[in-house]
Amino acid sequence: MKFWSNITKTLTPYVPGEQLNESGIIKLNTNENPFPPSPKVIEGIKKCLGPSLKKYPDPQSSELRNNIADFYDIEKKNIFIGNGSDEVLAHIFMAFFKDKKLYFPNITYSFYPVYCGLYEITSKVIPLNEKFEIEKKQYLDLDGNIIFPNPNAPTGIGLELEVIEEILISNPDNLVVVDEAYIDFGGRTAVELIGKYKNLLIVQTFSKSRSLAGMRIGFAIGDTELIEGLIRVKDSFNSYPLDRLAQAAGKAGIEDKNYFDYTRKEIIKNREWLVSQLKIRGIEALPSMANFIFVKLDNAENTYKELKSRKILVRYFKNPLIDNYLRISIGTMKEMEILIKNIDEIMEV
Amino acid sequence: MKFWSNITKTLTPYVPGEQLNESGIIKLNTNENPFPPSPKVIEGIKKCLGPSLKKYPDPQSSELRNNIADFYDIEKKNIFIGNGSDEVLAHIFMAFFKDKKLYFPNITYSFYPVYCGLYEITSKVIPLNEKFEIEKKQYLDLDGNIIFPNPNAPTGIGLELEVIEEILISNPDNLVVVDEAYIDFGGRTAVELIGKYKNLLIVQTFSKSRSLAGMRIGFAIGDTELIEGLIRVKDSFNSYPLDRLAQAAGKAGIEDKNYFDYTRKEIIKNREWLVSQLKIRGIEALPSMANFIFVKLDNAENTYKELKSRKILVRYFKNPLIDNYLRISIGTMKEMEILIKNIDEIMEV
Numbered sequence: 001m002k003f004w005s006n007i008t009k010t011l012t013p014y015v016p017g018e019q020l021n022e023s024g025i026i027k028l029n030t031n032e033n034p035f036p037p038s039p040k041v042i043e044g045i046k047k048c049l050g051p052s053l054k055k056y057p058d059p060q061s062s063e064l065r066n067n068i069a070d071f072y073d074i075e076k077k078n079i080f081i082g083n084g085s086d087e088v089l090a091h092i093f094m095a096f097f098k099d100k101k102l103y104f105p106n107i108t109y110s111f112y113p114v115y116c117g118l119y120e121i122t123s124k125v126i127p128l129n130e131k132f133e134i135e136k137k138q139y140l141d142l143d144g145n146i147i148f149p150n151p152n153a154p155t156g157i158g159l160e161l162e163v164i165e166e167i168l169i170s171n172p173d174n175l176v177v178v179d180e181a182y183i184d185f186g187g188r189t190a191v192e193l194i195g196k197y198k199n200l201l202i203v204q205t206f207s208k209s210r211s212l213a214g215m216r217i218g219f220a221i222g223d224t225e226l227i228e229g230l231i232r233v234k235d236s237f238n239s240y241p242l243d244r245l246a247q248a249a250g251k252a253g254i255e256d257k258n259y260f261d262y263t264r265k266e267i268i269k270n271r272e273w274l275v276s277q278l279k280i281r282g283i284e285a286l287p288s289m290a291n292f293i294f295v296k297l298d299n300a301e302n303t304y305k306e307l308k309s310r311k312i313l314v315r316y317f318k319n320p321l322i323d324n325y326l327r328i329s330i331g332t333m334k335e336m337e338i339l340i341k342n343i344d345e346i347m348e349v
Numbered sequence: 350m351k352f353w354s355n356i357t358k359t360l361t362p363y364v365p366g367e368q369l370n371e372s373g374i375i376k377l378n379t380n381e382n383p384f385p386p387s388p389k390v391i392e393g394i395k396k397c398l399g400p401s402l403k404k405y406p407d408p409q410s411s412e413l414r415n416n417i418a419d420f421y422d423i424e425k426k427n428i429f430i431g432n433g434s435d436e437v438l439a440h441i442f443m444a445f446f447k448d449k450k451l452y453f454p455n456i457t458y459s460f461y462p463v464y465c466g467l468y469e470i471t472s473k474v475i476p477l478n479e480k481f482e483i484e485k486k487q488y489l490d491l492d493g494n495i496i497f498p499n500p501n502a503p504t505g506i507g508l509e510l511e512v513i514e515e516i517l518i519s520n521p522d523n524l525v526v527v528d529e530a531y532i533d534f535g536g537r538t539a540v541e542l543i544g545k546y547k548n549l550l551i552v553q554t555f556s557k558s559r560s561l562a563g564m565r566i567g568f569a570i571g572d573t574e575l576i577e578g579l580i581r582v583k584d585s586f587n588s589y590p591l592d593r594l595a596q597a598a599g600k601a602g603i604e605d606k607n608y609f610d611y612t613r614k615e616i617i618k619n620r621e622w623l624v625s626q627l628k629i630r631g632i633e634a635l636p637s638m639a640n641f642i643f644v645k646l647d648n649a650e651n652t653y654k655e656l657k658s659r660k661i662l663v664r665y666f667k668n669p670l671i672d673n674y675l676r677i678s679i680g681t682m683k684e685m686e687i688l689i690k691n692i693d694e695i696m697e698v
Contacts, residue, residue: 003494003524003548004578005447013584016408027404036400045594049394051385053563053598055376056556059365083432086587094467098354118443118585145352175352199352207405214402214593229353235362236467238435244563245394245594249402 007120014114017315026338028329029313031153031182031292033211035266035332037249038259041212044252045245057244059235064242064250068219071254072191078221080230081250083241085181085205085218088230090115091237092147092201092220095229096175097121101144105134107321109153109179128155132286132294136163140170149179151187154317154327156288158187168197175226177201182290184209184264185271185330191221198223208291209264210253217242217250267291271330277340281347292329300324306346312339356469363463366664375687377678378662380502380531380641382560384615384681386598387608390561393601394594406593408584413591413599417568420603421540427570429579430599432590434530434554434567437579439464440586441496441550441569444578445524446470450493454483456670458502458528477504481635481643485512489519498528500536503666503676505637507536517546524575526550531639533558533613534620534679540570547572557640558613559602566591566599616640620679626689630696641678649673655695661688 001009017030061081069076082088093102093115104112106125116123124144129135132155134148146167151158168176176199183189183204193200201222207213220230234241242250254260275285275293285293297303304316304326315327328339350358366379410430418425431437442451442464453461455474465472473493478484481504483497495516500507517525525548532538532553542549550571556562569579583590591599603609624634624642634642646652653665653675664676677688 001574001578002522003445003575005443005445007447008444008578008581011581011585013581014588015584016405016588019405019407030405032405033403035403037402041402042398045398046395049391049398053386053390054382054384054560056365056368056379056381056562057565058368084587084589086589090586094354095357096352096354098356114585118582173351211403213405216406216589216592225350226352229350229357232357232360232362233467235364236360236463237439238433239363239365240433240435240565243565243592243595246592 007118011117012114014111018313020313022311024311026312026331026335028331028335028339029315030213031208031290031329032213033208033263033267033291034330034335035211035263037211038253038256040252040256040259041249044248048244048248053244057240057242057247059239061242061247064247067251067254071257072221074191074194074221077224078194078227080220080222080227080234081242082218082220082234084207084216085179085203086111087241088203088218088220089179090118091230091233092177092203093119093121095233096226097145100174103139103142103144103146105148105152107132107152107155107319109149112147133157134159136166139167142171142174145175145177146171147177147179149181150190151182151289153182153290154292154315154322154325155286155294156182156290156292157286158289161188161190161193164190165193168193168200172199175199175201177203179203181205181208184260185291186268186289194221194223198225201226206250206253210260211263212249212253215246215249217246267330270333270336273333274328274330274336274339281343292327295326295328296324297326298324300326303346307342310342312342356467360466361463363460367662369662371660373660375661375680375684377680377684377688378664379562380557380639380678381562382557382612382616382640383679383684384560384612386560387602387605389605389608390598390601393597397593397597402593406589406591406596408588410591410596413596416600416603420606421570423540423543423570426573427543427576429569429576429583430591431567431569431583433556433565434528434552435460436590437552437567437569438528439467440579440582441526441552442468442470444582445575446494449523452488452491452493452495454497454501456481456501456504456668458498461496482506483508485515488516491520491523494524494526495520496526496528498530499539500531500638502531502639503641503664503671503674504635504643505531505639505641506635507638510537510539510542513539514542517542517549521548524548524550526552528552530554530557533609534640535617535638543570543572547574550575555599555602559609560612561598561602564595564598566595616679619682619685622682623677623679623685623688630692641676644675644677645673646675647673649675652695656691659691661691
């Protein structure tokens with residue numbers, strides 16, 4: 001490690017869910033969408049597939065930003081694009097969080113503390129309450145910036161928009177980042193608050209509700225001054241974060257509203273079915289507004305291993321606070337039925 | 350700028366060459382390849398284009414690394430992949446350059462000082478000599494890390510491998526990063542020195558000699574300890590930097606050696622033709638080993654503007670050290686002929 005910077009030596013990198021390539025695996029461990037991307041996405045990519053790949057992409061992803069602006073009825077200048085929402089988050093941590101304390105829930109997206117390590121940001125975690133909820137009163141009048149997902153991960157529990165608004169109002173000098181990776185499965189986005197609160201920044205992704213985890217498209221929505229700060233950091237890091245085909249995929253993906261609405265409703269339906277089937281069997285899930293559920297089990301680690309041996313992959317976190325839970329992504333109805341069948345077999349043993 | 354980190358306020362971002370979308374433009378300003386990517390690249394992408402886009406890509410880009418390893422007859426563990434060589438460079442600056450002085454030429458890739466700004470790295474520039482060359486003796490026995498492109502940009506002048514080796518030997522405690530973005534147009538890569546020098550790290554890209562600027566694929570080659578440092582930083586920033594189609598494009602691109610050899614030889618041929626035509630007209634170019642030439646003109650800024658008004662885009666740098674030069678990317682033979690014709694017309698006026 002002779003040539004490593006001191007900071008490199010201290011890093012504890014994020015560990016993504018396993019990406020097994022074996023065939024026949026039912027993959028319910030990284031919250032991917034069980035539906036393929038919209039056929040229009042494939043068409044959009046095909047149109048772009050040719051000699052133009054020799055040329056640099058648009059560094060500003062302008063057309064994609066236009067389409068996102070249309071979708072949300074906001075302005076292009078309020079949108080920032082990145083190579084997946086993880087890159088967007090990384091730039092947010094650098095652009096806005098370096099000089100103050102940062103607050104986030106103790107059980108949340110496990111990349112947040114990693115970014116704090118990378119950018120030497122002091123963080124303070126706020127415990128969830130006994131129901132695994134983010135408790136509003138703990139986020140009022142703080143002395144630092146704030147980030148949380150809505151719905152939270154891996155719990156799946158969502159916050160009312162009114163709660164987010166109260167947090168924004170009581171923290172006028174702190175930036176509040178709402179990570180809406182899972183918002184499209186039953187939550188209510190805070191986009192309508194943009195324009196009203198300059199301290200609000202929203203992060204979204206094409207990886208979940210738009211079935212495009214493989215194309216790495218994330219974005220942020222906020223006041224122009226925040227977007228300009230992000231562009232500065234991005235243009236000091238990598239001018240061209242999205243390749244031509246990713247931009248084409250995103251553009252087409254956000255245009256196909258019918259497909260988006262159909263697939264997310266199917267996922268919500270499958271989620272409710274899975275939750276009810278588990279309940280019948282005495283297994284409780286936290287109330288989820290995401291495309292996954294967080295399920296309490298006495299023997300979570302064993303169940304994870306049992307399911308894995310049966311080629312069903314779910315996510316188990318070796319964190320003492322939640323090591324009696326499994327996070328299960330919502331798949332197709334057929335996958336959900338196979339899951340229940342296997343759980344029955346495991347429970348019978 | 351209320352919510353900006355202090356560092357964000359100080360940044361002076363990189364300014365990429367103009368990406369005009371007007372039709373009929375002859376674009377010789379960002380060193381893109383005039384040839385389209387190999388037909389096998391398009392095939393490779395098409396094979397990957399389908400439902401699998403809903404799933405995350407391989408975070409390690411394993412197959413792409415395998416193919417690069419095969420191409421160079423090295424090992425996969427010596428290869429790091431990033432979202433364009435700009436991202437690879439950014440991670441290098443963070444992973445290795447933060448704690449020591451960094452040396453680079455005063456005329457070079459203008460992103461280096463930007464990264465220093467982003468990561469608060471102290472830099473010291475070493476002037477080129479009067480022939481615009483990197484002078485070996487100024488890089489021996491230094492007290493800091495070193496980065497330079499070979500061939501250098503925007504001069505196009507290359508270094509002998511023996512010179513690089515002397516620099517490596519005389520700087521055993523400093524990391525020496527050789528940025529080989531333009532190596533395939535007549536230079537000699539330092540890859541054969543990997544394994545011999547643990548302080549050598551090479552950066553390459555698919556944007557130039559592989560006609561894939563639009564797909565954002567860069568890589569580094571070095572000792573495993575260096576690669577591990579880069580992976581740590583990458584996995585603390587964004588686990589999945591390359592989307593599925595970019596990985597497929599890179600895999601197919603590096604396999605098609607015939608196409609690679611054909612196109613780079615054509616570009617070298619066109620470069621030599623352009624240089625000789627300019628010489629006939631009394632215009633001198635620095636001796637280039639890249640896919641661009643750096644041309645001395647009394648009225649560089651005016652010529653840049655004149656050419657632009659004629660829909661020919663070249664690169665002019667508003668830097669007093671080189672503001673009597675233009676950087677011209679090498680295009681197709683037809684583009685080079687049109688360029689010469691227009692230069693003749695401008696000179697006649």
